[in-house]
Amino acid sequence: MEPEEFRRAAHELVDWIADFRLRVGDLPVRSRVSPGEVVAALAAEAPESPEPFAAFMSDLDDVVVPGLTHVQHPGHFAWFPSNASLASVLGDIAASGLGALGLSWQSAPALTEVEQVVCDWARRLCGLSDAWRGTISDGASTATLVALLVAREKATGGSQRAGGLQAEDRPLTVYCSEEAHSSVAKAVLLAGYGAANLRLVPQRYPDRGMGPDALDTMMAADVAEGRRPAAVVATSGTTATTAFDPLSDVVQVAHRHGAYVHVDAAMAGAAMMLPEYRHLFEGVEEADSLCWNPHKWVGSVLETSLLYTRRPEDLVNVFATDPSYLRSATDGSVVQYRDWGLPLGRRFRALRLWALLRLDGAEAVRARLRRDLANARWLAEAVRAAPGWEVVAPVPLQTVCVRHVPPGLSGAELDAHTLAWCEAVNSSGKGHLTAATLDGTWMVRVSIGAEATEQVHVDAIWAEMRRQAAAHV
Amino acid sequence: MEPEEFRRAAHELVDWIADFRLRVGDLPVRSRVSPGEVVAALAAEAPESPEPFAAFMSDLDDVVVPGLTHVQHPGHFAWFPSNASLASVLGDIAASGLGALGLSWQSAPALTEVEQVVCDWARRLCGLSDAWRGTISDGASTATLVALLVAREKATGGSQRAGGLQAEDRPLTVYCSEEAHSSVAKAVLLAGYGAANLRLVPQRYPDRGMGPDALDTMMAADVAEGRRPAAVVATSGTTATTAFDPLSDVVQVAHRHGAYVHVDAAMAGAAMMLPEYRHLFEGVEEADSLCWNPHKWVGSVLETSLLYTRRPEDLVNVFATDPSYLRSATDGSVVQYRDWGLPLGRRFRALRLWALLRLDGAEAVRARLRRDLANARWLAEAVRAAPGWEVVAPVPLQTVCVRHVPPGLSGAELDAHTLAWCEAVNSSGKGHLTAATLDGTWMVRVSIGAEATEQVHVDAIWAEMRRQAAAHV
Numbered sequence: 001m002e003p004e005e006f007r008r009a010a011h012e013l014v015d016w017i018a019d020f021r022l023r024v025g026d027l028p029v030r031s032r033v034s035p036g037e038v039v040a041a042l043a044a045e046a047p048e049s050p051e052p053f054a055a056f057m058s059d060l061d062d063v064v065v066p067g068l069t070h071v072q073h074p075g076h077f078a079w080f081p082s083n084a085s086l087a088s089v090l091g092d093i094a095a096s097g098l099g100a101l102g103l104s105w106q107s108a109p110a111l112t113e114v115e116q117v118v119c120d121w122a123r124r125l126c127g128l129s130d131a132w133r134g135t136i137s138d139g140a141s142t143a144t145l146v147a148l149l150v151a152r153e154k155a156t157g158g159s160q161r162a163g164g165l166q167a168e169d170r171p172l173t174v175y176c177s178e179e180a181h182s183s184v185a186k187a188v189l190l191a192g193y194g195a196a197n198l199r200l201v202p203q204r205y206p207d208r209g210m211g212p213d214a215l216d217t218m219m220a221a222d223v224a225e226g227r228r229p230a231a232v233v234a235t236s237g238t239t240a241t242t243a244f245d246p247l248s249d250v251v252q253v254a255h256r257h258g259a260y261v262h263v264d265a266a267m268a269g270a271a272m273m274l275p276e277y278r279h280l281f282e283g284v285e286e287a288d289s290l291c292w293n294p295h296k297w298v299g300s301v302l303e304t305s306l307l308y309t310r311r312p313e314d315l316v317n318v319f320a321t322d323p324s325y326l327r328s329a330t331d332g333s334v335v336q337y338r339d340w341g342l343p344l345g346r347r348f349r350a351l352r353l354w355a356l357l358r359l360d361g362a363e364a365v366r367a368r369l370r371r372d373l374a375n376a377r378w379l380a381e382a383v384r385a386a387p388g389w390e391v392v393a394p395v396p397l398q399t400v401c402v403r404h405v406p407p408g409l410s411g412a413e414l415d416a417h418t419l420a421w422c423e424a425v426n427s428s429g430k431g432h433l434t435a436a437t438l439d440g441t442w443m444v445r446v447s448i449g450a451e452a453t454e455q456v457h458v459d460a461i462w463a464e465m466r467r468q469a470a471a472h473v
Numbered sequence: 474m475e476p477e478e479f480r481r482a483a484h485e486l487v488d489w490i491a492d493f494r495l496r497v498g499d500l501p502v503r504s505r506v507s508p509g510e511v512v513a514a515l516a517a518e519a520p521e522s523p524e525p526f527a528a529f530m531s532d533l534d535d536v537v538v539p540g541l542t543h544v545q546h547p548g549h550f551a552w553f554p555s556n557a558s559l560a561s562v563l564g565d566i567a568a569s570g571l572g573a574l575g576l577s578w579q580s581a582p583a584l585t586e587v588e589q590v591v592c593d594w595a596r597r598l599c600g601l602s603d604a605w606r607g608t609i610s611d612g613a614s615t616a617t618l619v620a621l622l623v624a625r626e627k628a629t630g631g632s633q634r635a636g637g638l639q640a641e642d643r644p645l646t647v648y649c650s651e652e653a654h655s656s657v658a659k660a661v662l663l664a665g666y667g668a669a670n671l672r673l674v675p676q677r678y679p680d681r682g683m684g685p686d687a688l689d690t691m692m693a694a695d696v697a698e699g700r701r702p703a704a705v706v707a708t709s710g711t712t713a714t715t716a717f718d719p720l721s722d723v724v725q726v727a728h729r730h731g732a733y734v735h736v737d738a739a740m741a742g743a744a745m746m747l748p749e750y751r752h753l754f755e756g757v758e759e760a761d762s763l764c765w766n767p768h769k770w771v772g773s774v775l776e777t778s779l780l781y782t783r784r785p786e787d788l789v790n791v792f793a794t795d796p797s798y799l800r801s802a803t804d805g806s807v808v809q810y811r812d813w814g815l816p817l818g819r820r821f822r823a824l825r826l827w828a829l830l831r832l833d834g835a836e837a838v839r840a841r842l843r844r845d846l847a848n849a850r851w852l853a854e855a856v857r858a859a860p861g862w863e864v865v866a867p868v869p870l871q872t873v874c875v876r877h878v879p880p881g882l883s884g885a886e887l888d889a890h891t892l893a894w895c896e897a898v899n900s901s902g903k904g905h906l907t908a909a910t911l912d913g914t915w916m917v918r919v920s921i922g923a924e925a926t927e928q929v930h931v932d933a934i935w936a937e938m939r940r941q942a943a944a945h946v
Contacts, residue, residue, distance in 0.1 A: 017479070
């Protein structure tokens with residue numbers, strides 16, 4: 001496609017995007033398509049000749065938009081927020097158009113250095129000391145895997161450069177909260193530790209944190225039985241309830257046993273931008289690495305996950321390669337992000353967050369987070385005050401976990417009721433909630449924080465929840 | 474940022490992108506900034522208040538563009554092509570604007586199903602049978618790691634669900650060409666096999682392929698010594714010279730020893746779109762998985778890497794998770810791409826390739842590949858005919874590996890000469906080449922295939938090469 005044809009089409013497309021954002025609140029939040037419906041609507045083979053741009057746009061309208069669950073919708077309260085803020089979209093458009101290739105510093109110096117700058121901007125906004133160095137990965141799953149690979153190699157003195165994990169006699173163990181994200185167990189498995197060497201620490205600390213005494217006991221038992229604690233993944237803001245592990249105590253216990261500490265703050269890390277919330281992260285400075293995702297609450301387009309370390313050399317020791325075709329005169333004096341993680345080539349990821357922070361400004365982001373936190377407090381109070389309703393977990397952040405308990409209902413019947421009214425809300429198209437289990441019982445998460453969500457939308461979803469719960473008794 | 478403000482800014486930005494693509498050929502190909510120059514040009518802290526869009530655009534012009542090595546430039550002959558074709562940019566803009574979140578099928582059915590469709594389109598265009606199922610990962614490094622994790626788990630009967638790799642007695646081995654990409658060794662290390670268990674097979678087969686007899690001998694020796702061959706990574710198109718391992722023979726040998734076969738065709742896989750080049754991939758249908766990157770030669774925006782498998786259940790067995798908060802009524806009847814690889818959440822990756830194939834059409838892509846292949850043949854003939862010049866490796870594809878050998882020069886002196894004239898070309902700004910080692914001696918790769926590169930540009934770089942080589946004798 002020639003630039004002039006692109007120009008015409010792109011003008012049409014960006015108008016369509018602006019219009020889409022203006023009308024997204026009128027669409028059903030959860031997609032109503034059936035499995036296979038999108039596939040059936042599309043050609044089975046790529047066209048030989050160019051199709052008109054109008055055909056592409058028609059399919060966006062007729063197939064793609066109805067085929068999406070709209071997380072930019074003000075009624076999106078499912079999972080966690082996934083804001084693709086329009087300022088960030090501009091940065092992403094610039095990245096696509098520039099078509100830069102991050103293979104090495106030399107292949108795109110600005111791609112590397114803007115990533116350094118924007119990681120540093122985010123660090124300062126979070127009140128983290130200048131001991132931390134950051135990089136952008138695609139998501140927290142990758143960051144956790146990276147951290148557990150680093151921990152594995154530190155615990156073994158570099159097994160990968162020798163006989164691999166099999167050559168190590170003493171089993172390595174990893175610890176996390178029983179409510180840690182599924183990606184932690186996945187990373188433990190992928191990094192080769194084995195499910196048998198993952199320890200789930202009970203959430204018995206105040207506010208459902210991982211108990212440091214329980215952690216200490218488990219680590220000591222493993223050491224006594226000849227195993228070697230390699231890593232603790234502490235969670236700041238669990239997925240189900242946004243519970244916080246007590247970082248100070250956890251880090252102290254972990255380091256006493258020689259284990260690496262990675263902090264998974266995928267969702268909650270954004271709250272470090274608010275000084276009044278930093279107490280939840282007390283002790284983070286003593287951790288070894290830290291991940292949080294600006295592509296969730298803060299509004300950067302996916303895939304923008306920040307991974308910080310206090311020792312980049314830990315990453316380089318594990319991830320560096322040095323093929324002849326990537327050597328250049330500047331090696332040694334620059335950062336080579338390919339040596340900090342899994343991928344070799346990367347797109348210009350930093351522009352997404354850079355544009356967001358520049359075009360919206362930090363204060364507007366903080367104001368939005370505070371708006372959402374106030375809305376969550378409001379909802380939690382409303383739920384607590386409503387007969388038959390319970391807030392089933394502390395609400396340290398913007399996610400309110402609730403249950404509606406009709407008189408006399410418990411066990412499997414209560415679970416069925418919970419799933420029924422949640423599904424009814426989701427089917428209504430007016431809002432989207434996530435059901436999740438907590439201590440073996442289903443509850444419903446109302447995760448506030450879509451960029452478009454104002455107090456009126458929280459009010460509306462709460463009304464819909466009460467309506468549907470009453471209708472499904 | 475409100476939609477109307479986005480609309481105004483985005484119109485300006487897409488005009489800027491069209492203009493950038495029109496003028497990129499007038500810029501120096503390789504960036505001339507010094508380490509730290511971009512960092513020094515930018516603020517140390519994020520702004521508190523919104524900056525004007527004009528300030529963002531000024532920095533794109535004044536800091537970012539001069540800070541990039543321009544792989545969209547017609548003089549880009551370094552590494553491999555990295556075409557961000559403008560039709561694909563449109564798809565990427567749509568993805569950013571929609572802000573869809575791929576966590577599960579339910580979270581974005583169209584994101585999942587368009588990915589299925591476009592993987593199938595690319596499969597058919599490549600003449601692969603319908604036994605293959607595809608997914609999009611960020612790059613070939615990830616795909617290779619995924620394949621080697623699958624191979625590890627198949628070889629151990631699922632060590633990760635039990636005691637991990639340490640609980641396995643028989644060492645696992647992996648085999649690849651001595652010229653395999655650096656990401657293969659990296660993936661071997663990360664997957665826990667250990668460097669000591671990686672076997673580099675000499676390139677002694679015709680045209681620098683991995684010799685199947687040598688492979689067989691190495692595998693048999695490992696088996697005899699109590700090790701277990703887990704995987705062979707066959708390369709279709711090595712990075713240095715685009716050499717092809719003989720897939721039929723390699724797969725036969727590998728499977729006889731019970732090893733998994735992954736085909737790394739990151740660059741060259743695009744050539745499967747041309748029926749007259751498919752003989753280079755003979756035997757691919759018997760492999761277990763296959764990766765190639767439409768984000769290289771074909772023109773999809775980064776990060777668009779295709780990973781095909783003939784047994785998706787292999788991936789699901791290794792990568793699946795099932796947290797309560799991601800369950801939905803459609804589970805079991807749909808594809809959950811989070812269970813096919815490393816990440817949980819993904820952006821709408823498929824739109825980049827979908828838009829490219831629809832808006833340019835398959836025939837235009839094939840015509841472009843054929844243009845580049847013809848240009849490479851032309852250059853190879855020109856180099857062979859020039860006194861003092863050598864083509865140092867076969868040219869099966871679009872990369873021509875050359876050396877200029879002044880009379881009497883050899884060894885370290887020849888290496889110094891090679892690096893000097895290559896650097897002089899790169900400093901000129903007119904073109905960008907990559908120096909690489911082959912059999913321990915430096916040579917220069919001219920990798921043809923930037924979308925903007927016509928025969929006149931190949932002619933020009935060849936003239937510049939001769940001029941600089943003569944000037945540096």
